[in-house]
Amino acid sequence: MLWITYPFALLFLYPFALLKKKNPTGLFFFFDRYAIGGAQRIHLDILNSIDDTFKQVFFTRKSINNKLKDEFFSISNTESSDIHFWCDNLFFRLFTVHYFVFYINRHKKAHVFGANSTFFYDMLPFLKRHLSTIELLHNFTFGKRGMEFFGLANYKFLTNRIVYDSFTLSNIEKQYLEYNIEKKYTERILFIEPGVDIQPLQEKDFSLPLKILYAGRGGPQKRIHLINEIVKQCINENIPVNFHFAGTMQDELSELTKQYSLIHGEISDKKIMYKLYNNANIILLVSAYEGFPMFIKEAMACGCVPVVTALPGNKMHLTNEENALLINAIENENEVIKLAVQKIKLLTNDTYLLKKISGNAYDYASRRFTKTKFIKEYRILFLS
Numbered sequence: 001m002l003w004i005t006y007p008f009a010l011l012f013l014y015p016f017a018l019l020k021k022k023n024p025t026g027l028f029f030f031f032d033r034y035a036i037g038g039a040q041r042i043h044l045d046i047l048n049s050i051d052d053t054f055k056q057v058f059f060t061r062k063s064i065n066n067k068l069k070d071e072f073f074s075i076s077n078t079e080s081s082d083i084h085f086w087c088d089n090l091f092f093r094l095f096t097v098h099y100f101v102f103y104i105n106r107h108k109k110a111h112v113f114g115a116n117s118t119f120f121y122d123m124l125p126f127l128k129r130h131l132s133t134i135e136l137l138h139n140f141t142f143g144k145r146g147m148e149f150f151g152l153a154n155y156k157f158l159t160n161r162i163v164y165d166s167f168t169l170s171n172i173e174k175q176y177l178e179y180n181i182e183k184k185y186t187e188r189i190l191f192i193e194p195g196v197d198i199q200p201l202q203e204k205d206f207s208l209p210l211k212i213l214y215a216g217r218g219g220p221q222k223r224i225h226l227i228n229e230i231v232k233q234c235i236n237e238n239i240p241v242n243f244h245f246a247g248t249m250q251d252e253l254s255e256l257t258k259q260y261s262l263i264h265g266e267i268s269d270k271k272i273m274y275k276l277y278n279n280a281n282i283i284l285l286v287s288a289y290e291g292f293p294m295f296i297k298e299a300m301a302c303g304c305v306p307v308v309t310a311l312p313g314n315k316m317h318l319t320n321e322e323n324a325l326l327i328n329a330i331e332n333e334n335e336v337i338k339l340a341v342q343k344i345k346l347l348t349n350d351t352y353l354l355k356k357i358s359g360n361a362y363d364y365a366s367r368r369f370t371k372t373k374f375i376k377e378y379r380i381l382f383l384s
Contacts, residue, residue, distance in 0.1 A: 001094055002122060009098035017102035026107040027055035027382060030123075032116035033084070034059055036067035036248075036268050037217060038294040039116060039138050042164075042194045044071055045371065046113075046136075049378040051076040058100075060087040060119035064248075067268035087119045101126040111382055121150045124157035134381070136162045139291045139313075140171040141221075148175060155185050160381075164193045165291035167313040192378065195371030196297045197270070201362045202278045204303055206351055209240040212344065213280035213304065215273070216295050218249030226286045228254040229337045230344075235260055237341070240348050246276060277302035281354065282347060285309065286327065286336050292316055300365040303358045307343045309336065317368065321353070323360040 027050070031043050047057065057072065057080040073080045086096040097119065104110050105128050112127060114120025115136035124133060135158055140148050151161060152175060163169045169191055176186050218224045231243055235256070243261040245253065250263060267273045283299040284307050291313040296306050300323070308314050310326040318324035325343040329335035347354045 002097055002126070005094040006098060006126075009095050009102075013095060013099045014102050017099055017106070020103050022106060023054070023056050023110075025054045026110035027053065028104055028110060028112045029055060029057045030112070030114040030117045030120040031057065031059055032061045033063035034067075034069045034072045034082075035063040035065045036266055040068050040072075041294055042136075042138075043115060044068065044075070045194060045374065046378055047072070047075050047078060049375040050382055051078075053077055053383065055079070057081070058083050060084060060117045062088060065266065067266055071268075093119070093122070097122045098126065104131070107131075113382075116147060118150055121154050124154045127157070132159045133157060134160045134162060136164075137168060137172070139165075139289075140168045140175075141289070148172065152179065155181060158188065160188050160190050162190045162192050163291075164191065165313045166191070166316050167311070168291045170312075190381075192374060192381075194294065194297075195374040196294065196301050196365070196369050197274070198301050198366050198370055199274065201303050201359075204278070204281065204358060206281065206354055206358075208348060209242050210281040210344075210348055210354075211244060211279060212241050212282045212284050212307075213244045213246070213276060213299070214249070214284050215246040215267075215276070215299075216249070216293070217247055218252040221287055221289060222249065223286050223288055223333070223336075224249050224252035226333055226336055226340075227284060228252075228257050230284070230286075230340045231257045231260065233337065233341045234344060237345070239341070239345055241282075241344060244276065244280065246273070274298070274302060277304055280304050281358070282307055282344065284340065284344075286340060287311065288330065297365060297369045300361040301369060303362040305347060305354060305357045305361060307340060307347075317364070321357065323357060323364045325357070 034040060054077045057078055059082045062084040086092045101123050104112060111132040113134045116138065127133060135151060137147055137151060163172065169189060172189060173186055214227060234241055244264060245261055246264040246267050248266055277299050283304045286309050290311065296308065299306065306318060306324040308324060308327065309330050310328045318326060320326040327336055327339045327343065329339055
């Protein structure tokens with residue numbers, strides 16, 4: 001369809017693209033939205049890594065909330081635009097793609113960066129081959145037609161793909177091998193791991209009841225229904241813990257969970273979120289699949305003990321009874337619930353182990369999750 005609308009766009013839109021003032025740096029970013037989320041936090045860090053350089057940022061999907069809008073729109077030397085109206089409507093999109101391509105192609109040395117944006121993929125075949133086109137792939141969704149599906153259809157048009165956990169990297173490499181994609185494209189995949197703010201470790205209260213935190217969104221991947229069952233069993237067994245929830249999963253929480261938990265809602269202020277981490281003892285995550293979430297990194301940077309499913313992405317950084325407690329079950333949901341409750345009970349009964357893992361988690365985060373390398377590598381990518 002985009003090829004069909006091309007001649008019409010050339011006739012009617014190209015003159016307007018010629019009139020638009022050129023971007024002096026040629027830095028363009030296409031993100032999905034500015035609603036609160038771990039991916040959006042990474043996008044903010046990427047933009048802030050070059051806050052001394054002018055750039056244009058476009059949001060191509062309707063945001064379900066405005067929690068991070070002010071943060072995105074207030075970044076220094078940044079012109080941000082919400083263009084979702086022109087992207088979500090299929091008819092407008094067929095022409096909007098060409099308008100932005102006409103505009104970007106006027107720049108001899110443009111960098112076009114996309115993350116979680118199918119609009120970015122639609123532009124790729126029409127952008128001039130000498131331009132730098134970079135995709136950030138957040139995770140591998142295992143046949144759920146996620147971004148790796150769109151990337152597979154457009155890999156030839158990408159200068160680089162960026163991943164930030166080794167499990168996603170290995171899955172992309174396997175995918176390329178499965179589809180007989182030339183090795184030179186595998187060599188274009190870059191590994192840049194995000195960092196988090198590391199603050200001096202505050203003294204934690206390890207007295208009972210322990211505080212357990214879940215933060216983030218819901219959805220099938222996160223399996224909130226399992227957390228509801230874990231809460232239920234902890235209540236039934238009188239395990240001395242309090243549950244806290246922050247994020248957009250509230251509709252998936254059972255009435256029992258809501259009754260016996262403290263619900264904080266969405267938190268966009270990082271200081272408030274870090275205060276919540278500092279007050280928590282344990283974070284709980286029973287995802288079916290994902291890379292290595294920012295939620296775990298931030299919590300470890302505040303001395304929280306991760307009690308999480310032993311996904312390959314988590315095992316990249318976490319060692320059982322060293323800096324985390326791993327739930328060695330993934331597909332068997334009953335076993336996930338059983339083991340999670342056992343891990344929680346263990347921590348309530350063994351203060352020494354709790355303090356040891358808490359300290360080790362903070363030490364590991366301090367060594368491995370700083371933002372210094374992340375910022376340096378992105379500056380090299382965009383400014384070299």
